[in-house]
Amino acid sequence: MLNPKGKQKCGYITIVGPTNAGKSTLLNSILGKKLSIVSHKVQTTRTRIQAILTKETSQLILIDTPGLFNPKRFKDRSFIKEAISSLERSDVIVYMVEAHKGFDRDAYNSLGKMIVNQEIIIIINKIDLVRKPDLLKLMDDIKGSINKNDIYLVSALKNDGVREFLDGLISKVPEREWEFPANQATNISDKFLAEEFTRERILYHVHKEIPYSVIIETEKWDEKKKNEVQIHQNIYVNNSNHKKIILGKNGDKIKQISMQARQEIERYLGKKIHLYLFIKQKKKNTAIELIE
Numbered sequence: 001m002l003n004p005k006g007k008q009k010c011g012y013i014t015i016v017g018p019t020n021a022g023k024s025t026l027l028n029s030i031l032g033k034k035l036s037i038v039s040h041k042v043q044t045t046r047t048r049i050q051a052i053l054t055k056e057t058s059q060l061i062l063i064d065t066p067g068l069f070n071p072k073r074f075k076d077r078s079f080i081k082e083a084i085s086s087l088e089r090s091d092v093i094v095y096m097v098e099a100h101k102g103f104d105r106d107a108y109n110s111l112g113k114m115i116v117n118q119e120i121i122i123i124i125n126k127i128d129l130v131r132k133p134d135l136l137k138l139m140d141d142i143k144g145s146i147n148k149n150d151i152y153l154v155s156a157l158k159n160d161g162v163r164e165f166l167d168g169l170i171s172k173v174p175e176r177e178w179e180f181p182a183n184q185a186t187n188i189s190d191k192f193l194a195e196e197f198t199r200e201r202i203l204y205h206v207h208k209e210i211p212y213s214v215i216i217e218t219e220k221w222d223e224k225k226k227n228e229v230q231i232h233q234n235i236y237v238n239n240s241n242h243k244k245i246i247l248g249k250n251g252d253k254i255k256q257i258s259m260q261a262r263q264e265i266e267r268y269l270g271k272k273i274h275l276y277l278f279i280k281q282k283k284k285n286t287a288i289e290l291i292e
Contacts, residue, residue, distance in 0.1 A: 009058040011173025017096030022125040026156035059178040100129045128155040197264040201257040
């Protein structure tokens with residue numbers, strides 16, 4: 001996959017850090033489009049989202065992980081296993097710190113024990129939430145604690161400092177042929193992303209009543225016309241009470257979920273979407289149809 005402009009660079013970058021630190025928001029800001037769902041709730045990202053940014057001669061393959069590096073869960077074997085699998089292919093690891101919460105040296109050191117030769121870059125996110133003197137003190141604390149000067153300041157939500165951070169990443173990746181076409185933004189399927197947009201809207205509207213075990217599954221994806229898609233999605237819940245909560249009074253809540261999820265999918269695909277949602281109890285398999 002040769003690029004006539006010059007020698008190609010290509011690298012895998014894994015973004016890690018505490019839950020709800022803004023990793024998904026950073027990924028979306030880097031790409032300039034929504035790819036990873038964002039929520040105020042912790043553990044929004046369930047799977048590794050792989051995004052691809054090609055800029056001039058460089059291609060960055062960015063992996064947004066679940067909040068694996070919660071210090072309280074370092075002894076959790078399943079978390080460690082998934083974390084290691086995310087890190088193994090990485091050329092560069094981005095460790096995210098929340099500006100208003102400070103730096104956790106123990107969490108950082110635990111990450112260091114899980115890698116071999118990869119370089120770690122520190123990124124301080126949400127800098128808009130703290131005063132400049134406090135931000136400077138945090139940087140000094142990090143430098144003094146781990147003797148590291150490779151630190152970037154960003155507000156992923158406001159896209160502040162992201163360009164400088166990207167330039168720093170590009171300087172770190174090795175010379176290597178691109179693995180993806182220049183116009184490809186992800187290796188995740190459109191169906192999966194559409195399911196994630198629906199799940200995001202459920203997380204937003206339902207709050208604490210519904211557990212994270214809710215599952216979205218595409219039953220039908222019909223592209224009868226060039227710029228028009230009909231999508232049928234099943235929302236699987238644990239019991240009939242969860243069904244009622246997602247439905248809301250007179251079906252008002254699910255109507256909002258359906259409308260907003262459809263709008264997100266339309267923005268991403270650039271096509272007219274007809275979205276039909278069905279709530280199903282996981283074992284009983286009964287359905288309630290919701291028309292757009």
